[in-house]
Every structure is written in structure tokens, then in C-alpha cells.
Amino acid sequence: MSKQINVALIGNPNTGKTSVFNALTGLNQKVGNYPGITVEKKEGICRLPRGVKAHIIDLPGTYSLNASSLDENVVIELLLNKNDKDFPDVAVVVSDVENLKRNLLLFTQIKDLEIPCILAINMADRMRYKGITLDIPHLEEQLNTKIALVSTRKNYGIDELKDLITNYKELSTAPCMNASAIDQDYFDSLQRAFPNQSLYKLWLVITQDVNFGKTDRNEIEAVADFKTKSKADLKRLQQKETIKRYQFINDTLKQGQTIDLTTAKDLRIKLDLILTHKVWGYVIFFLILLLIFQAIYDWSSIPMDFIDSTFASLSEWTKNALPEGTFTNLLSEGIIPGLGGIVIFIPQIAFLFLFISVLEESGYMSRVVFLMDRGMRRFGLSGKSVVPLISGTACAIPAIMATRNIENWKERLITILVTPFTTCSARLPVYLIIISLVIPDKRFFGLGYQAMTLMLLYLIGFGAALGSAMILNKILKIKSKTFFVVEMPNYKLPLLKNVVLTVIEKTKAFVFGAGKIILAISIILWFLASYGPGDEFNNAEDIVTTEFTDQKLSIEEFHEHVASQKLEHSFLGITGRAIEPAIRPLGYDWKIGIALVSSFAAREVFVGTLATIYSVGSDDEETIKNRMAGEVNPILGGPLFTFASGISLLLFYAFAMQCMSTLAIVQRETNSWKWPILQLVIMSAFAYIIALIAFQVLK
């Protein structure tokens, strides 16, 4: 078997690069991280003709090799380091037929690195619609490459692309233009000093601040000393270089591309006059948000109820079918309810990612950035903070990673610090179960009270994020240069395949990432709840018998009393009762206390914990919700989950920083422990105070 061909997919953002990646690899892909940094690394395997395989890397989108963000650094670091195991044998530059001119800038830069290069012109199906004709032979000759016209939407050109990859050895590695003409003397002396290096590579090393491969380092550090020019001079040269490249591209396209503007249609402008309008733009954005929340709530309740009751009966069935013993109890009271607590999130997480990926794929998200920039700046944020804040409704971790394209450090830091206030999917199950207990299931003009409460909680989350951003903007004294450029891509109908893959990938990441923690904690909790020190736990039967000697207890009642006696004096019960004084003013009992403590690791543990606690010792087949509804407040009497304690709990979860993974990511992205620790302390203290006020006012 021959060696795998290493292929790197490179291209501007919004060129459909990921669609090409999906078309080449299908489901043979995995998503990981580049070592040491949190940039997402997508790679996959593509089967080529004659049994050859290609290892394909989908590099982050970039407009050029002059990096201005971490994501873009990844691209140059790989392309400059011949010793990297992923160093491409061939680069596929993905471009969009409508923006060929701009896309070719990156292409000419990669050609200058003398890497074999294929130009994949994507969205070729839109050529006629846009009145574009291309002279492919002319372009191939001028650009010194092979071109594949691809349409992932209409599904053609992928086989041609695969053929070109298979025969990559026939591709020319010569540059297609001479960029060093911008300052011939300077580049000549540079080449004389380092005769064995590619000139463009030297130039990139001089102008960029990136990490290079270890082996090249010595040589390259010597180059870094070759800064005979000032920063301003270098920048002027980069500008000249860009102009030079565009001159070459314009000359090439003059003959290679004709655009008949009479047949071209531009839906984008017409749509944008409404969608980015001063009034209608905001109205439409608000309506879209409303639709999303109504849909998530109504659509996912059906599968969720089904999952909830299925796990309840499964647990019951296990208990009856297996011989009695510790293992059966662990299975039916620890593991199965724990698994149920994970699976039950799947419908909502899937729906949320469905909407987010549709909004991003369609190009609408950029319009949101445009609409919101002015308003967000008042809070010390950027229009680009909207994407992290909205993604934060799925999970704060990818959201904090998504702040990387905010160029201004102060705006970025503030976005990172306030994002955990947005309502992430882990809060959702907590909200849902409490809302269903304390908010009446009634409707007002077709809108459910419960759905509206949920939307209100999301708005509170955003409000807290914005409010704290404003305060941080006043307090933080960081000077940083600001600039803001956001592309408004053409509107596209989202590709079903891309949307489905995103939903599957994110849901999987949740189930296997967060799921592991939830399951582990559920099992630990079961042990803590099933064992305890001292006589009060071990002689529970005797104690109950003595206590109720006067009354005639049925067997069932007797078992229930024994179970609650045991739980109260188990390790878990002791912990819960120890913190009860602190949380009683908020309207919670020691059982909720246990759930609160365990959910400091991860919020989503809350429901699973309650499921475990309430199922311990309970013989009836019941759903978590019914059990919670039946809980009695130990002091005040009446149901434990009242309107007041419910709202208090909702608000606590809205503000508290209860996610170890988020703290870890904040530490990594800000490269300091100061910020995550401040986040943890301030957010949790704030949550406690607000929940206290809410309960005391409402009770």
C-alpha cells in the first residue's frame, strides 16, 4: 500500500470550504484540537481511485497568510513547517466563484511557498445566475495550477478534485508571480543571506509573530534578526505587496473571467435593505429569536417526556428482573437514572445547534453582527461579541473559543468574562424541570407562559452579560487598538448535510464530554447516598420500628420511612444537612443543597442528582418531575417547589458560575488564573444574593 497523501484545505471564510471537506470525507472525520491551543482541528480520510487514501485537514478560514488571529496562525505554522506530520503534499485552495478576485490573493501567497496547489472553484452552479464565465485553460496557465469547478450543492466536481489530488505529483510548484519586485534590492540581499530558503517564507517569518517548528527554529531566528526595516516600513511593504498581487490577479482575470452584469442578479442587496434595516432588521431578529425559543420548548418536550418515562420504566424493570443486591441497586438507582439525565438533553441541544448552524450557514449571523455592533459598543463589547453570546446559549466553551476573531483585546476579554452569564444548554434542563413545576401550563394569545418564562430567563442571562460588560468596561484599564472588519457573505440556503453533521458532532461532544462527568458524579452520589456512618444509618429498620410502634404501618409505608431515614443519615444526607442553614433562606432543603454542591462541577448534574436522590429507596415507577412535585418543605410544610423557591432556584442557576470546564477554558484563553477565579467568586456571590432576595420577596 502506498503512503497516504496529506491534503490541506485552505480558503477564505464563507467559501464553502467545510462543505468541500464534508463532500470529500463524508462521515470519516474527527474533530480535535491543535496541541496546546484550543483551535478546532478537523481532519478526515478520503478514498481516492486505485485504493489510494488521502488524509485531509480542514484548516481555519483565512483571508491571507498575514495572520491576525490564533486560528490564522495555525494555517501559516503548518504551511511553513516541512517537518510537521501534517505538512501537506498538496494544498487545495477552495474559492468561491463570486469572489474569485479576493480568493486568489491567498492562492498566490500559497503558490509562493512552492507547495503543489489545486484551485477548487466552489459554488460553480451559481455561475450562470451571476452571469459569470471562466476561461479555465487560460486561468490554469496563468496561475500555473490545475482547476476543479466544484458544486457541493449540485454535487459535481468532487470526482475531478479527487483525480487531481491523486495525481498531485504532476502539479507545478513554481510561483505564478514575482512579488519580490516590490523592493528588489531588499529581497535580493535577503536571498543572498539565506540562499536555501524560499524567499516568501523568509518574508513571512520577518513580518509575522508565529511559532515555527522546532527544527527550523535556529535558522529562522537568525532571519528574525534580519529586520533592517522599521515596523512602519514593513507595513508599507506589505501594502505594496498586496497591491502587487491584486495587479497580477486583475490582469489574469481580465482575460480569464467575464461577468455579464445584465444577467447577474443580486438577491443579497435586496434582502439586506430589509434585514439590516434600522427598524425592520431588529424586528426580524427579535422574531427569529422568539421562534427559536417557542420551537425548542414545544418541539423537544415530546421526545423529552418519552425519554424521561422510558428511563423510569427501564430502572423499574431492572430492579424487578435482576436478583436483589448491591449491583442491581447501583444499576437501577445510580447508573440508569444518571444515563437518563444525559440522554434527556439530547433533543434540546440538537434543536439549538440546528438553529445556530442554520443561522451561520445562511450568512444571517454576519447581519446580526452588523445590527448589534453600535449597541454592543456601548457595553464595551463588539458586534462580533454577539456570536459568542448567542453560541453561549449552546455552551460557553465553544462560545469563549469563538471570541478569537475579536481583534481588540479589551473587547475580547470582556466578552470572555461575561459569556458564562448567557443561558447555556446545561442550564436548560434545570430551567425546564423547575418551570414545569412552578409555572402554570397556560397560554396567552397562543404563547405558553412556560415558554415565555424560558425566554425571559434567556433575556435575563443576556441582560446580566451586558450589565457586567458595562461595569467591566468602566473598571478595566486596557488600551488596545481597535478595528472591526466583518464580511457580509451572500445568502445561501443551508446545506442539509452540513447542518446535520454539525448537529451530530456537537451533540456527540456533549454526550461524551459532559456525559462522562454526569455519569461519574451520578455513581459517586449513589454510593454516598447508599452508605452512611453510625447507628442511625445502619439500624434504620430498628429505629423506624421503635418510632412507629403505636401506628400500624403498611409494608410499603414502612419501607419508605426506612429509606428516608437512611438517606438522611447517609454521607450525602450529612453533607446536605451541613449546608442547609446557608441555603434555607433561599427556600431550598438539604436535598437541593446536595444537587447545588454537586452541580458546581457542572450544572447539568442537577437534574441527574435529584433523580438519583429521589429514586433511592423509592419503589414506585415515577418520573423525576412527579417525585419533585411530591417533595414537602420540611419547615414551612406544603410543596417544596413553590413559585418563590422555584424562581429563587431559577435565578441562582441563571447567575452562578457552575462549570469547571468553562473555568478551564477561560484560564487557557486569558492565560491567567486571575480571571477564572474572579469569575467564579463574583458570579456565585451575585447568584446567592439575587436568589435570596427573590425568595424573601416572593414567599
Add this chain to the structure above:
Amino acid sequence: MQATVAHLKKGQRGIITDVSSIYIPLKLLEMGCLPGNFVELVQVAYFSDPMYLNINGTHLAIRKETALHILIDIL
């Protein structure tokens, strides 16, 4: 007074005459904001900030503070 992109009215076009490299990020130049190229103001947000432009066929939004440093001849 020399006109800049910030002076454009909605729907108006201009030709870029000069960009000050001190204030303009390289990224914007690479997206086509270079002397000789046309620029059209497509849409403005409140207080004309940010500005949604069509520069040489690329649709993008920049803030007014950046737009002030792109010199143009209004058509």
C-alpha cells in the same frame, strides 16, 4: 476638504484614492480596500456606524472610525 468613505450617503459610490496604512488594518486592504477600487455604501446602522460597504465586489462592514481614513472621490 478631501472626502472619505464616512462621507458617503446610502447608495452613493466613490473611487478609493488613498488609504492610510497606519490606521487601516492589512486585512481590510487584503479584502480589496485599495486605491483605484470602487466603494459603495449599501446600508448604515444608527448614526451611520457601522457602515455596510461594497468594496470592489466584496461586501463588508467597518466602523466609522476606520471609514474616516479611506480617502475617496465621490462619483
